[in-house]
Amino acid sequence: MQEADGTGAWCKVTGPSGAPFLGRSSACPMLVLRDVQKTDLPGLKRLAAVLNTVNLPNNEETLEAIIDKSVKSFAGKVKDPFEREYLFVLEDVRNNLIIGTSMIIAQHGTYDAPHIYYEVSEREHYSASLERHLRHKVLSIAYNYEGPTEIGGLVVDPPYRATPDKPGKQLSFVRFLFIAMHRRLFRPRVLAELLPPLLPDGRSLLWEACGKKFTGLTYLEADRLSRQNKEFIKELFPSSDIYASLFPDRVQKVLGEVGPATRGVQRMLERVGFRYVERIDPFDGGPHFEADTADISLVRRYRTVKLADEDFELEGDDVLVAAERESGRNRFRSVRCQARLDNTVIYLPARAKEILEVKAGAKLSIIPFE
């Protein structure tokens, strides 16, 4: 699962015709973040047909399986919390269009399906007789069987990208809000696998130089296959260290590099506390960013509050607010809006309360949206 598909979830689209004008978005919200439901299949198919990414493949059975797993996860019907996978959707409440998704995988890396990566290290060689001192980058394949929580699957419908509502940021932040609300269900580390620069036709320079030679597969085939099957990686990839110095310069350059469409994601993650951990994707060289869950700024700033009776329709604090339900098809709803906070009491615009479907006295969860 990689974050931002190079489809530019965060890239600036300067007013394409048909881009929805969302106006003073946070004062009068129109978007709801919620758990995916079975009835969202057509909406997700529409989005997948536009984007057809690996995160959201344009394939009915795969989408059904992703939805099913998520519905069971939100409902607590997957017994082991670390086997849960949550899919959030962002819906435009004016026309019920699903305009984006994001995911949390409670644990990436299990006994059945380890998390696989290249550890990047430096090795020095020195010859006294030649007075030659060389430093090499070395890639060592490594496996994690009790891996971190992973965030990924961020996609946004192109006409909505870079609009004032900041749908990409909402979809990204909602995961930290949910993790903060349910710390025991998640691991003490969070991982984001970022996409590296790829060739215009979608191939990977590292894959062409390395993975392809050991598997006989194309990058796309291997990438798709690896969602279900990790065995082939373990069996076919060289188990010994690889000196990156053997690769052409242009291949060495992409190791640990972030692709142009993913730089916005990288900056956002760094702002909330993520760092590059000297680990890269064994297929394409995309860097792994991680943070201690407890240290993520949004998790630290998470609070629970009680909803006040009076409406609040002024400029206040920009927040992401969530409400949860114990039963039913829809367990989680969240909205970005302007709010006034008074200790443990929150005042919300009438529209936000409608979208959240909550009444005065409700217990709500918040993180800042800044």
Ligand SMILES: NC(=[NH2+])NCCC[C@H](N)C(=O)O
């Ligand atoms: N781009 C890829 N599909 N890389 C291979 C899989 C790597 C990933 N960390 C995993 O263990 O599942």
